[in-house]
Amino acid sequence: MSEYQALQASPFLRRGRILAAVMQALLFASAALSVLITGAIVWVLVTESLPFFTQVPIWDFLTDLQWTPVFTDAHYGILPLLSATLWAAGIAMLVATPLGLILSIYLSEFARPSVREVLKPILEMLAAVPTVVFGYFALLFLTPLAKQFIPGLEGFNLLIPGIVLGIMILPYVVSISEDAMRAVPMALREAAFGLGMSRVQMAFSVIIPGAFSGVTAAYLLGFSRAVGETMVVAIAAGQNPNLTGDPREGAATITAYIVQMSLGDLPHGSLVYSTIFAVGLVLFVITLIFNLLGFFLRRRFREAY
Amino acid sequence: MSGEADLEHAATMRLVRAKRVQDLVFGVIGILVLIVVMGLLVTLVADLLIDGVGRISPEFLTSFPSRRAAGAGVLSAWIGTTLVMLVTAAIAVPLGVGAGLYLEEYAAKNILTDAIEINVSNLAGVPSIIYGLLALGFFVYGLNLGQTVLVGGMVLALLILPIVIVATREALRAVPSGLRESAYGIGANRWQVMWSYILPSARPGILTGAIVGLSRAIGETAPIITIGALTYIAFLPPAPVSATPPWINFDWLNSPFTVMPIQMFNWISRPQAAFHVNAAATGVLLLGMTLLMNGFAIYLRYRLRRLVRT
Numbered sequence: 338m339s340e341y342q343a344l345q346a347s348p349f350l351r352r353g354r355i356l357a358a359v360m361q362a363l364l365f366a367s368a369a370l371s372v373l374i375t376g377a378i379v380w381v382l383v384t385e386s387l388p389f390f391t392q393v394p395i396w397d398f399l400t401d402l403q404w405t406p407v408f409t410d411a412h413y414g415i416l417p418l419l420s421a422t423l424w425a426a427g428i429a430m431l432v433a434t435p436l437g438l439i440l441s442i443y444l445s446e447f448a449r450p451s452v453r454e455v456l457k458p459i460l461e462m463l464a465a466v467p468t469v470v471f472g473y474f475a476l477l478f479l480t481p482l483a484k485q486f487i488p489g490l491e492g493f494n495l496l497i498p499g500i501v502l503g504i505m506i507l508p509y510v511v512s513i514s515e516d517a518m519r520a521v522p523m524a525l526r527e528a529a530f531g532l533g534m535s536r537v538q539m540a541f542s543v544i545i546p547g548a549f550s551g552v553t554a555a556y557l558l559g560f561s562r563a564v565g566e567t568m569v570v571a572i573a574a575g576q577n578p579n580l581t582g583d584p585r586e587g588a589a590t591i592t593a594y595i596v597q598m599s600l601g602d603l604p605h606g607s608l609v610y611s612t613i614f615a616v617g618l619v620l621f622v623i624t625l626i627f628n629l630l631g632f633f634l635r636r637r638f639r640e641a642y
Numbered sequence: 643m644s645g646e647a648d649l650e651h652a653a654t655m656r657l658v659r660a661k662r663v664q665d666l667v668f669g670v671i672g673i674l675v676l677i678v679v680m681g682l683l684v685t686l687v688a689d690l691l692i693d694g695v696g697r698i699s700p701e702f703l704t705s706f707p708s709r710r711a712a713g714a715g716v717l718s719a720w721i722g723t724t725l726v727m728l729v730t731a732a733i734a735v736p737l738g739v740g741a742g743l744y745l746e747e748y749a750a751k752n753i754l755t756d757a758i759e760i761n762v763s764n765l766a767g768v769p770s771i772i773y774g775l776l777a778l779g780f781f782v783y784g785l786n787l788g789q790t791v792l793v794g795g796m797v798l799a800l801l802i803l804p805i806v807i808v809a810t811r812e813a814l815r816a817v818p819s820g821l822r823e824s825a826y827g828i829g830a831n832r833w834q835v836m837w838s839y840i841l842p843s844a845r846p847g848i849l850t851g852a853i854v855g856l857s858r859a860i861g862e863t864a865p866i867i868t869i870g871a872l873t874y875i876a877f878l879p880p881a882p883v884s885a886t887p888p889w890i891n892f893d894w895l896n897s898p899f900t901v902m903p904i905q906m907f908n909w910i911s912r913p914q915a916a917f918h919v920n921a922a923a924t925g926v927l928l929l930g931m932t933l934l935m936n937g938f939a940i941y942l943r944y945r946l947r948r949l950v951r952t
Binding site for chain 2: 472
């Protein structure tokens with residue numbers, strides 16, 4: 338037996354090898370758990386909403402204009418909830434897109450490193466504010482204030498929560514798009530300056546096209562967040578399903594409906610109980626599509642440079 | 643001849659000046675947007691402070707919620723939050739660090755790893771209320787655990803798992819590979835390298851991620867509402883430590899609970915203004931907790947960067 342083999346066979350080293358193998362298995366298990374979580378989400382949403390889809394034709398679910406699951410004349414059309422969700426998220430995007438673009442260009446191209454070091458933590462602080470606090474702010478401060486300027490604004494409305502959602506997703510959108518912009522190679526900037534461009538021209542004709550997939554990803558992911566955000570709309574947009582074209586009115590979003598139903602006593606196994614999983618499934622599918630699109634776009638810009 | 647050159651020079655100067663003005667204008671717009679955004683943050687904090695800070699008193703912290711707004715307090719809420727956070731941290735940190743370590747240091751580049759990565763990034767974007775539905779269908783009814791501290795802690799742990807994983811991976815990526823190589827060079831096996839060299843030097847980064855994750859969890863309301871935990875809680879879970887043997891017990895895990903954001907939401911949804919004051923006071927405490935945690939995390943990261951630089 339060679340010296341090497343003797344060393345390999347020593348109990349001390351063997352114990353070490355066994356521990357290493359066990360730990361590797363445990364680490365793999367914790368990484369694989371994340372896949373299990375996704376699987377569990379899909380499984381729970383599908384199985385718990387099955388009773389709903391066996392009783393309500395999917396065509397009614399998608400086209401009925403009313404959502405009144407607890408009335409005696411029950412209607413199960415998701416359109417009112419969906420339209421309110423899209424209104425709120427759409428208004429959020431109207432706020433977050435221009436502000437986010439300006440802020441990310443400013444942070445990546447204009448601000449000095451020392452300024453950026455101070456500003457980014459402040460943006461992170463904004464992202465850290467609990468959503469229920471934003472809800473309080475929207476309902477009890479901004480809405481009464483905005484009522485003085487916007488005639489016809491109701492106490493619960495889609496406009497103000499939408500704007501607050503836009504501010505909430507701003508730090509997130511800015512941080513992803515700034516990352517993408519900073520990944521654009523310095524040589525492209527230098528070439529742009531060499532052609533005599535101003536910094537603004539450079540930002541809009543070199544940086545934004547260069548970081549386009551990353552910036553787009555930021556907005557897709559931001560939209561997905563706004564769609565799934567719960568507390569602000571549950572508090573400030575009201576809990577009344579309302580298919581409306583006027584954001585000054587209140588309307589329950591998908592998330593607000595789930596919250597409203599969870600507040601009451603939901604008998605397990607009832608049709609009403611399965612409605613929250615049915616609308617949850619729709620919400621999950623929408624956010625999944627946007628998340629995946631965002632993920633692949635982000636990955637593309639990482640590979641591009 | 644020289645006149646022409648002068649003209650050309652003047653034209654160039656005009657062009658240069660125009661471009662400088664462009665940059666100046668955009669810089670000003672950028673700063674204005676920053677001021678507006680920060681102004682909103684300041685207004686939010688100020689509004690909350692004006693409405694609520696006068697309500698915070700020792701009695702507020704040591705009273706149970708009540709029908710009378712003036713006598714109500716957040717005792718069960720802050721104790722509930724503390725206990726739930728203990729469970730969340732105990733689950734999310736080991737699992738998150740383990741998964742991060744595997745993906746960054748062990749995983750081969752193959753389809754399985756790719757799938758896990760896409761999956762983690764997608765989990766980070768799943769709305770928190772969907773985690774609440776998962777917990778309702780799986781923990782509360784599937785496993786019949788009920789609306790307990792354990793279930794609340796578990797659902798928040800799942801929610802922040804992606805944050806801990808991503809932070810761990812970033813921290814690991816920043817560990818210089820020389821450390822790894824020299825540890826292997828002196829004969830350490832893979833786990834020994836991880837445990838004795840890589841993890842200790844990635845610890846500040848991991849800690850930062852864990853704190854940021856927990857500060858997110860502390861303010862989460864939707865998943866806790868969805869599991870049906872919004873009820874009137876005027877009692878405390880059994881104490882985790884006691885003066886008599888066996889000193890430590892885990893009955894508190896199976897106790898019903900409420901948390902700070904739930905208490906705040908409850909008070910916001912009452913019509914009476916007196917309860918809104920309570921909500922604002924709860925908001926001040928909650929905001930204070932999250933900002934403190936985030937401030938600490940930012941400070942840690944700042945110190946870490948300085949250490950790496952020098």
